[in-house]
Amino acid sequence: MKRGWWVALIVMALAAVGGWQIYVQREKATQAPQWQTAKVTRGTLEATVTASGTVRAAQSAVLVWQLSGVVGKVNVALGSHVQRDDVLAALREDSWPQSLLTARTSLLTAQQRLDDLRRKASLQYAQALESLAQARQRLKSAEWRYNSIVVNWDAQKAEDEYKKWHNLVLSLQRELNSPTTPPQLQPALRVQLETAKRQEMVAKNNLNPSEEDKAKATADYELAKAQVAYWEQEAARWQNGPPEDQVAQLQAQIAAAQAALDMAILKAPFDGTVTASQVTVGDVVTPGMAAFRLDDLSTLYVDVDLQELEIVQVKAGQSVVFEFDALPGKTYHGKVTEVALAGTPDRSGNVNFRVTVVMEDPDEAIRPGMTAAVTIQTNKITDALLVPSRAVRVRDGKPVVYLLVGGALKTVPVTLGASSGARVQIVDGEVHEGDTVVLNPPAEGFNFFGGR
Secondary structure (H helix, E strand, O other), X not given: OHHHHHHHHXXXXXXXXXHHHHHHHHHHHHHOOOOOEEEOEEEEEEEEEEEEEEEEEOOEEEEEOOOOEEEEEEOOOOOOEEOOOOEEEEEOHHHOOHHHHHHHHHHHHHHHHHHHHXXXXXXXXXXXXXXXXXXXXXXXXXXXXXXXXXXXXXHHHHHHHHHHHHHHHHHHHHHHHOOOOOHHHHHHHHHHHHHHHHHHHHHHHOOOXXXXXXXXXXXXXXXXXXXXXXHHHHHHHHHOOOOHHHHHHHHHHHHHHHHHHHOOEEEOOOOEEEEEEOOOOOOEEOOOXXXXXXEOOOOEEEEEEEEHXXXXXXXXXXXXXXXXXXXXXXXXXXXXXXXXXXXXXXXXXXXXXXXXXXXXXXXXXXXXXXXXXXEEEEEEEEEEEEEEHXXXXXXXXEEEEEEEEOXXXXXXXXXXXXXXXXXXXXXXOOOOOOOEEEOXXXXXXXXXXXXX
8 A cells, every 4th residue: 555655656657747847848948049141152142222212303493573563464373384484473563662653664764775775876877887888979079189289299190181081072972962972871971071171270289289189189088087987977876776785774774674563473583383372363362372382393313312322323324213102013213313422410320421312214103202212222242242121230330240050149240232221231251142131130139230
């Protein structure tokens, strides 16, 4: 009896010990870290840089009223396409302040004066040309007489010149008085005769010129030269219109008056589309009240900010893919157009560099102000040593990965290369193809690509 009792006790003790061991093993298994791992691989990496930005138009402007008044005209509606300097809206004239009424009077007066000045210039130029032609003709005659009796006078030449004209006069008189001369030729013959008589008289006076004749010929010649020079100056003065100083003064008055009148209207500052309208006919407006927003939607841009390690991979001309939360399943394309040469620190101390990308295939669904996910395709690398981006941590300010070696973690500093977002290239460090890298290492370091 006693022996059976002891056997039972021994069996119970062994069972208790076994149960305790199972419990301890389960506890250890429960407390052991559950590492998420991946293999280090080699392959092709299409390197990308990702960021987000806001769509903007090539040009944007919010047009506001500059005067108080009542809206009299609205020439556009939401979505209207306008050209530069198109009048979008205007105030009623009966609501204009007195300053604008004065400006309109000044504008009309200055414009009238400018028109009169230009008409006067045209008339003055025509008169100067006519007077110049007459002066040149007088100079020609005066020069001939001056050369004949002062510079090159010769008694025999003077006698020959007189005889030439005297004989011509006699010949014309005989022809004019001849009964055989046709009547239709007589008017022309009379004109030739009068001209010949005048030249005969001049030649006769030159037969024996006195000192007084020589002095007068010299004076007439100098006067004729002076008159030609004067009318040449007058023609040049009025050839290109009125004097520039007078024109500039009147144009300044016109511009000032027009600028004042333009305060009563809203003009498009560039070609674009009306993307917001807050005005209707009859509205009472005051200075600073918004009326329209105008956007040039012909070209759309997205500006993104990249950090130092990313900006070195980006350059103008690289391809870009856009995605929008508001447009699931659709992608758009573009290119990098501008990369900032200097960075700007943000509040956390990071230095950001502005990159501008242009959309190449936008449609009507894309609007300024929408947020875009931007993927810049920076490079394509073959035979790259790759790890998941989740595996990279920052420790003491440097990137590291955690390898699982014999069930224990090994911290390995690495130098990173290009990234595709999900994967990153390892360019230096004690990491080899086939190594096991931990994706959820201890939370002592921050994820290099953001978060814990």
